[in-house]
Amino acid sequence: MARSFTPKVVTANALLEGDAVWLTEDNRWTRDIHEAELITDEAHGDLRLLEAQARADEIAGAYLADAKPGDDGPEPTHFRETFRTRGPSNYAHGKQVEL
Amino acid sequence: MYVYNDFDEAFVRSRVAQFRGQVERRIDGSLTEDEFKPLRLMNGLYLQLHAYMLRVAVPYGTLNSAQMRQLAYIADRWDNGYGHLTTRQNIQYNWPKLQDVPDMLDALADVGMHAIQTSGNTIRNVTADHFAGAASDEIEDPRPIAELLRQWSTDHQEFQFLPRKFKIAVTGAEQDRAVTKAHDIGLRMVRNDAGEPGFEVIVGGGLGRTPMVGKVLRDFLPKADLLPYCEAIVSVYNLLGRRDNKYKARIKITVHENGLEKIQELVEERFAAIRDGFSGHDQALLKEIEGAFAPPTFVTKSTDGYEAARLANPAFRSWSDTNLSKHKAGGYAIVSISIKKHGATPGDATSDQMRTMAAIAATYGHDELRISHEQNVILPHVHKSDLPAVYAALRAADLATANIGLASDIIACPGMDYCALATARSIPIAQEIATRFDELKIEHDIGQLKIKISGCINACGHHHVGHIGILGLDRAGVENYQITLGGDGTETTTIGERAGPGFSADEIVPAIERLVTGYMDLRTDEDETFLQAYRRLGMEPFKAILYPAEDKANAA
Secondary structure, three states, X not given: OOOOOOOEEEEEEXXXXXXXXXXXXXXXXXXXXXXXXXXXXXXXXXXXXXXXXXXXXXXXXXXXXXXXXXXXXXXXXXXXXXHXXXXXXXXXXXXXXXX | OOOOOHHHHHHHHHHHHHHHHHHHHHHOOOOOHXXXXXXXXXXXXXXXXXXXXXXXXXXXXXXXXXXXXXXXXXXXXXXXXXXXXXXXXXXXXXXXXXXXHHHHHHHHHOOOOOOOOOOOOOEOOOEEOOOOOOEOOEOOOOHHHHHHHHHHHXXXXXXXXXXXXXXXXXXXXXXXXXXXXXXXXXXXXXXXXXXXXXXXXXXXXXXXXXXXXXXXXXXXXXXXXXXXXXXXXXXXHHHHOOOOOHHHXXXXXXXXXXXXXXXXXXHHHHHHHHHHHOOOHHHHHHHHHHHHOOOXXXXXXXXXXXXXXXXXXXXXXXXXXXXXXXXXXXXXXXXXXXXXXXXXXXXXXXXXXXXXXXXXXXXHOOOEEEEOOOOOEEEEEEEHHHHXXXXXXXXXXXXXXXXXXXXXXXXXXXXXXXXXXXXXXXXXXXXHHHHHHHHHOOHHHXXXXXXXXXXOOOOOOOHHHOOEEEEEEEEOOEEEXXXXXXXXXXXXXXXXXXXXXXXXXXXXXXXXXXXXXXXXXXXXXXXXXXHHHHHHHOHHHHHHXXXXXXXXXXXX
């Protein structure tokens, strides 16, 4: 039996900073996961990932990450993706300073 | 120490120039990430969870003060003002920007350093005993051999695409401080019956998902045969090692699958074929290198001031009891600077701290520093009369923690706070354990204890050889920590045994506390270390402490 599709976001690392970024519906790379496009259709997800991967001079390592709808927009479901939204826990570096 | 000659300088500069071009082509989009990745990895540049990471090689962990100052400068100029010392005696920068990396590499080249072969399936930075040249139990300083191996392995045409990465460690001492039995090749200096120094060659050790203790390939290898023999080993591995499965590609698996005898046969055969090609140039080079590692001129002066300071200042006494080791020269000591302040990130040194350590090395330490695989910094040659001044300078820079070899001197990999491969965090666990033992004020009573934490099965935190090892895993989307006991990374290398089911992030620190206070009740007297008690009693009593019976009924 095919597994049901869980919602996804397209995420990657910004080319210059290496920082975690997410793809928005209007094709921007955002540093805030809440602005990301929440993808609920598998075929659409595959297509969006292909489009993201083609933007080689903006990002590196694009992939589809599980996400869920939240009050402010998409939210991560796995702790690894949660860490990517906020930076390391030992210092206020990375996203913790920016957001 | 070794200083770059014109050849080294030209080679490193040309690699920086090549990489500068590659970065430009990546940024303008003419190289894709798939094309660029192997190029950046060859130059030590990783892409992690939140940023790039540049891993700088510190050959056999040895630095002079100018290099340490330059590392501080790089941290301030292009990173976030600190560096992270690694378990392979390297230093990592966690926040470089892609366009800045060529400038960082140029700044490294200015002081005879680079990031070449700190990643990729090549021969990595050769590590050595961090007390090399100073240890009282040493036959010879192993660093000339390590430098010879560095020169031989750097850009070695045959070994740029090995089945998997390849790590060599070397020690000249009886006590193994270089974890030689957990390396692809471990070299331990020994003497033959005629009293000549040579090497016991150990092969196929390693940690990671399949931990193995290295096996002795040759009991005694004459020093002059070292390079051709190492070349024979890597050459055999290059052809025989598996390339079909990354998890079975390290030489430990090659040795395990083919058997030690088969490997011995092939290596000896290959050695015989290539030996004559090494016509003596390597030995002439070694002589030259040995000259560069001549010991400093040790002085003789009174140590009365040191003894008086010990009597007068209990904090200095405590620090000198824990952080000093015996030096081969009379009146001298080896100083271990703890980069493990309670509650801080293990192995992180700020640029100010780096400059302080550089200044101390220049003034009191014959201009030498070492990075240890235990993520601390060593001043190998300090006269005891200078120790009170060294201590005062360290204290002013928040570097005087007296915990070397104790419960809070924890090895921890970067874990999921930085690493893209990690399955759980390790730094916060190390911080919490160290903070807890500091609150309890019992770590000096506990005595020698090595706690090592890895945030994934690849075992960068050496958890398999920790007296207490902690492995962070992802169990159904939740961080979970497994405990192993009885590991040992010295000359009596032992892989720790798994104690039982893992603990949650909230449970792991209380579990470690229970384990350690439980050990204090079990030991015969305070001289029996945790490891000795474990070896005497076995797993059962420790298991009973970790998993008390009344909790078992409630355990899910």
